[in-house]
Amino acid sequence: MALNPLDSTQPSSRFPASGLPTDSDGPADALPSGLATATPRIGWRRHALLLAAIVGCLTVFLLARTMANHPHVAAEWRQGNDDRLELVFSPLPALKEHMGKELLAIGGAGVEPVPFNSLALTHSSRWISDPTLRQRLLNARLTAAHALADGQVVLVFRDGSRVEIASRPRGYVELGSMFWLLSAFAMVVFLVGWIVPLVQPREGNFLYAVMAHAQAAQLLLSAIASVPGLALPVMLVGSEPMLRTLLDAITGAAVLTAVLWHPLRLPGRGLLATAVWVVTGGYAALTFASQLQPMAWRWGDMLLLVQGVSCVLLLSWSYSRERHPFVLVMRRFTTVTVCALLLLALSVSYVDRMPTDVQPMAMAAPMIWNVFLASVVLLVPFVSRSQHVMREFAMLAGISTVATSVDLLFVAVFSFSQFTSLTLSLFLSLGAYAAIRQWLINQMMGARALTTERMFTHLYRIAREVEARPERAGDRMTELLRNVFEPLEAQLVGGHGKLSRIAGNGAVLLVPVPKLVEAAHLQGMVALRFAERGKRLFTPEDARLADRIVEQLMRALAHDRAVERGRSEERTRIAQDLHDDIGARLLTLMYKSPSKEMEDYVRHTLQDLKTLTRGLAAKEHPLTLAAAEWKTDMTHRLQAARCELEWESDFDADPTLSMVQWSSITRILRELVSNVIAHAQARQVRIECRLHEGRMQIRISDDGSGRNPSVWSHGLGLGGIRKRVKAMGGTVEWQERQPRGILCQVDIPHLTPPATTA
Template sequence: MDVRLPGSPSSSAADAVTSGYNSLGPDSTALDSGLIDRNFGSDEPLSRWMGWRLRLLVVAALIGCVTVLLLARWLADAPRIDATWRAGAQGQLELLSSADPVLKPHEGRALIGVIGGNSVAVVDALTLRRSSRWLTSDIERERHRAMHEQLSTALAHGKVKLFFSEGEMVENTLERRGLGSLGAMFWLLSGLALVLYLVAMVVVLARPTARNLLYALAALCQAGNLAFIAIESSMELALPLPLPHWNMPVRMSLDLLTAIAVVHASALHPRRIPGAASVAWLGWLGVAALIVLLGSGQLAGAWWWVQGSVATLGLLAIGLLTWSHKIEPHPFAVVMRRFGILAVSAWGLLTLALAAGNSMPSVQLQIAAVGPTIWSVFFASLLLLLPFLSKSQQVMREFSLLAAISTIATALDLLFVAAFSLGQFASLTLALFLSLGLYSGARQWLLNQLRNQNVLTTERMFEKLYRIAREVEAHPERTPALLTQLLRELFEPMEALLIDKHIPSTRVTGGGSTLLIPVPELAQGDAPETGAILIRFAQHGRRLFTTEDARLAERVVEQLRRAVAFDKAVEQGRSEERLRLAQDLHDDIGARLLTLMYKAQSPEMEDYVRHTLQDLKTLTRGLAAPNHPLSHAAAEWKSDLTQRLSAAHISLGWSFSADRDMSLTVVQWSALTRAMRELVSNVIAHSQARRVDIEFVLEGDRLDLTVTDNGVGRNPQAWAHGLGLGGVRKRVKQLGGEVAWKEVPAGGICCRVCIRQLSEKP
């Protein structure tokens, strides 16, 4: 119950995790020996610590067992009428069957009253309502209490007179019930209450903190409720004194205490929320006021007050868990929020079913006999599994699915019986069909959740590694963010953050809740590692980190390091080859063009060779440079295109806008340069245009290039794309972009190039 984890994504939390302190993670149970050793230190030996707590646990277990046996003995000594009763159509109490030869002739007759000594009890079908806790009317609840007190007093004399309809009277000598007549339901519910009581004692004795005490309070209250239900299940006609008087106020108080304990615990665990003390105080004061009014009998509409208060407190607990999860993600908050929604929904359906059955007492009797028992057993089972929630992942999932389907089916069954007056078979069949239909609709989602089909595959892993390696090479400062993104996809944690802490190697901390991975300096080879990545709660809290996960993370980092080194080696080879080609072009082709220019026979030939030589210089400079600032490249493009268009007597309209001066790689520079040159060459060769407008816009990572002419070109969809336009498409696609041509209404053609993620491509 008491879980300590790093409080929030802050330096103090990171220090707590990375300093070697293995805080108690969500996988820890209340009896974790490591937790015991850490919290009590070496001053008190572990054997001594366990000794006196084990002795207290044994004493508590003995007290619980003796209490159950004494309760069974008390009920076994109570007098009973050897008969089975049922509710009549007119609200009377009818004798269904009896093994007593004195009563057997009166089977099917209605019992009017019972006299024992000086006590007279007038009875009807309300007697069969074993508990006044689930009576919605204050008047009916008071009549139920008075009837059971009178009947119990009369039966206590051992010899009674039974008055049946039509004036018949029978004298009957009562016998002890005996242990054998208590029934299997009594022992099952008593056993569940005892187990819940023992788990509460174990949690408190293991670590008596506020959160564990709140859990114990809720568990003990539900154990008390189960004990009351066990007693009621064993009774056939009347509750033994003093249960009729205390049944309603005590059971309602237990429900209220359970609800406020859950709210208080939700404000503290898994993370203490701001204002937790104020929320707790307000809740406890409100519940205390209700309990005082219940005990004094001054609360009108008590049943509605309690049902509404418990539902409100349940919704408040769900809200607190949601808030806690937003402050600091934790799987416990997610799981408990889901169970909270299920529990509050079942509570609301039970309340509506009982309220809807007010006009049909026989139907309401059936609902009150089954509904509260199912609810209490479900909630008690949830409390039992709570301390072992993280240790039993598969069991928890199976229980969740079974509990959800069973609760929905039962709640729908009760609602159909109460609201639509359906028969038992019809309502049960309809409820099962609807529940199975709901399950079938959500089956695929459930399977995806249980099988976790969104795990990063090996293929995608290599693709991600290669992409990150290229990005790290271009932007070394993004290494931590890119590696964190990769680890998020690999492990699907609930939380991942970068901490300023040096650790020598990957390790698992927090009892398996946290994994720490050092961030390598990939851009500088074997430089010292700086910082670490902290990820918590693998697969959204569905499992714990293991040493295999640590080794996998180390292999991923090592593969990323190798990919970066390999990519750098490849890029270095490419750069050297480009530099050699540029040098050869400059020394060989450049020299030949220069000679040809000086030997030109005409001025036109000299200008043509000079322009070709200028293009060659631009190309060789581009090949030799490892990167190109966008502003410099734009200036070169404008100068080059102006020169080429001027020679063709075409004017240039140039517009350049960029929100940042990014650095273009050789591939990007080459693709954009050749695409613009080809588009302008196409205008010069075919359009007969007098003007070309070029607009270059870079916003964020999106590049838009528009080339518009006022020539004679028409219907670009009918063009046959040869090497020129095909080359434009190929180079734009190489950068991850799209290119399209369209006709301008005033005349001419507009070519639009759009590259949405320019930096993603090399």
């Protein structure tokens, strides 16, 4: 499986003799091992991947152990009136009599209780835009975290009652299912981030590893935040919002850098990449120094949106320089991601204007956003592999982000109730998703349903051309595949293989050239670059379709050969019957002829029959041999009519005529000569036959009495000539000669394919 999401395929690339598409200033495209040079031993890569898997598992285990040992108050809460937390259930005896009461404040031993509401229970302040609200919630979370860490928590309920409870470790059971699901997803993203650079160690794939590991860390933070409880560990309460923003900023910087280098190396990429990382590093330094307070949220989101828009602009620039389909697909993904981020930022900026009972819902959108962005990153290496599950998962995560954001906007802008806004947003989002789902797939993946209609239009014509000219099999196959897939480039390259395969993460489709005919000595592969004129990537479905095309071409050739064998056997049988039956009868009639004229007539008929049966029985008709037979036949006919024949032939090649071609030209010449004998009363006939670069010309002129051919009635004779010439794709024309006679010119432009130099 090709896992290179950032493969290099330059516009100046062509397919050299080695068969490897190369970069103008970078490494070669990743082609299968059958075409590439010897692949280095991958034992160390397996060991590295095993080590990464062990590190990932240990990280998840230590994280789970830390959260399981984190102090905890065994209680279940739900949102009550005026954004207060209402105690639903607790196994602790001290809290059982307070079930159903609303929590007012929380404190610790020797610490004055501070107000604590449902919004404070949603741990992350990453997406809280109001500085005052952000600081108030941060103080409440810090107080709760210190109280839990000290082991003594004071809960103040709305009725004035105070309860002091000793915190205890929560254990693994109380981590919750969401913690394990998000941790497993983070583990998958983490491992893919290692697999990609290990499969193909290059700078672009290391940038992908940076993106994947940053999003894996985001998912682990979301997993920690999903654990039920009053507060995060103390060390994460203040740093968690900053870590989330920095991880997204690092992801954006890595994406921008990758776009500058891959798949097309843009001018000034070094300077631009340096500027990207300087800005990102400057933002990180100012964030750690707390110089962006109290507008940290706005600065962070502004940086992410600028990175996203810059990425779209750079991808558009890259696509204008070379129509690489991977660029187009990535631009679609980036556009969708930026739009989702913009809508999310707009919705959470209205948190302070929302009713207090709706505000905690605003914190669900960021978690959905993290899952969406991580799934997009995870999808990138498989974008040409049609991973339907991952694609659908990313799309549903994006739709969920949109639905949550729209719900919050309805509440904030139109003052809808929570139930009304949620119902309306879900209805609109799911309805829009169902209506434009296929359009979204086409826009994100550039996929289309390939059909074989155009293939069958050319299939049998190409099969017959290959049968006639085996050395053109590769060119004809390239033409057929070009008609089906419409690539920007198609060329024969070296290599071998039994099945078609994709390379360059979908940029290249390699189709093996089969042995279509026994006489052919071709080998190699047809390399197609940039499907549908650079609008989409090749997929495994395309490889399977290419294999079906080759299979159908082989079947067409086999069918054509079988039909030709049947025709040949039937012609041989007919020729044998004519020779044994009609020939014997004519021979008997010749010996019993009552006059010399009748004997000569029968003799000439026998000669015609001999020519016909020899032509029917012959398996091959080389042009030079056929021309000699035509000359002999025409000489006999004209001598009987006391007419002189002047014959001239000039052939630049000696192709083998098909039975249809031989029969048609033979009958055309006989009919034209018969017309001269019967109607023109000529004394001299000149026949010229020429073949030049596959173009056949036949000129028959006489000195007879025929004039004004435009008024001739085209009966069976002339009509048959026109029909046969047209069947071979040619034209026929009669015109007057000066001072007397008629000239007939037959022009067949494609009797045989023109020869080409290797």
